[in-house]
Amino acid sequence: MSDQQKETDKTLRDDTLAAVVVSGSIVTFFIVYWFFEIQSVRELLEMAYG
Amino acid sequence: MNSSSVSSRFTVLGPYPRTAVAVLLLGAALLFSFGGMRTSLYPELLSVFEWMETTWFGYVGKTWGGAFALVQGGHLVSLGVLGGSVLFSDGRLLGLFSSLPIRDVIDGAHKVFVGALIVVVATGVFMVCGVAVKVYYLPVFWYKMLTLTVGVLFAFFVRKPLLDRNIDQVNPWVVRLVAVSSVMVWFTVAATGRWIGFS
Numbered sequence: 001m002s003d004q005q006k007e008t009d010k011t012l013r014d015d016t017l018a019a020v021v022v023s024g025s026i027v028t029f030f031i032v033y034w035f036f037e038i039q040s041v042r043e044l045l046e047m048a049y050g
Numbered sequence: 051m052n053s054s055s056v057s058s059r060f061t062v063l064g065p066y067p068r069t070a071v072a073v074l075l076l077g078a079a080l081l082f083s084f085g086g087m088r089t090s091l092y093p094e095l096l097s098v099f100e101w102m103e104t105t106w107f108g109y110v111g112k113t114w115g116g117a118f119a120l121v122q123g124g125h126l127v128s129l130g131v132l133g134g135s136v137l138f139s140d141g142r143l144l145g146l147f148s149s150l151p152i153r154d155v156i157d158g159a160h161k162v163f164v165g166a167l168i169v170v171v172a173t174g175v176f177m178v179c180g181v182a183v184k185v186y187y188l189p190v191f192w193y194k195m196l197t198l199t200v201g202v203l204f205a206f207f208v209r210k211p212l213l214d215r216n217i218d219q220v221n222p223w224v225v226r227l228v229a230v231s232s233v234m235v236w237f238t239v240a241a242t243g244r245w246i247g248f249s
Contacts, residue, residue, distance in 0.1 A: 010065065015212045016224050018068040022208045023224075023231035025076055026200070030234050 072208065095186070102182035111180020118180050125173035129240055132166035135159040136236045140229035143213075156213055163205070188249050194242035201235040 061067045082088055102108055111118045139159035142152055178185055185191040209228055
């Protein structure tokens with residue numbers, strides 16, 4: 001494998017890892033946020049209508 | 051060729067500089083939010099927002115409703131165009147519009163995205179000047195600024211560098227993850243924008 005190929009692979013790994021870290025953080029934030037948002041609405045509905 | 055180009059990747063941030071910067075920025079954002087810096091900086095920004103209302107933009111926005119509405123129309127249309135480019139491009143990454151060449155879709159949509167983003171930001175600044183002190187006290191305004199910042203950084207420093215190469219080289223699950231998170235972020239920008247209108 002040439003040095004240029006190694007360099008390309010390393011850049012690809014870096015870009016992929018950065019994408020996984022940032023995208024994973026965004027998706028995780030959304031899942032946690034909407035879990036608590038839905039839980040809050042359910043509790044409010046239970047208080048209102050039993 | 052010697053090993054100089056390979057060793058050039060070993061920067062002060064290590065062999066994976068983009069990942070290191072992403073992790074550092076995420077850590078800095080958490081520290082800023084929960085470390086007390088946000089609450090100490092917030093009162094000092096009030097004078098900036100008060101000044102914005104005294105500018106020419108603020109004067110026109112406050113006194114001429116028609117101008118404000120016209121600019122807001124441009125803001126909403128450009129946000130729609132931006133959302134369309136995001137849905138088109140990310141939809142293609144998720145397997146929709148499969149008859150269209152993926153490279154053409156990504157590159158074409160990105161050009162539209164950049165143009166729409168410039169108009170969104172320019173018209174947004176004008177609109178904020180008209181109601182600066184009001185939005186200063188609205189938490190949802192700050193949510194929008196946060197998601198807009200995340201969206202812009204994500205689009206230019208994470209998504210674009212990854213997709214600028216041959217897509218076939220990239221793990222397809224990573225491509226799908228990037229597309230889903232991109233749609234999530236820009237939907238949130240649009241939703242928080244409308245939320246400001248209802249606050």
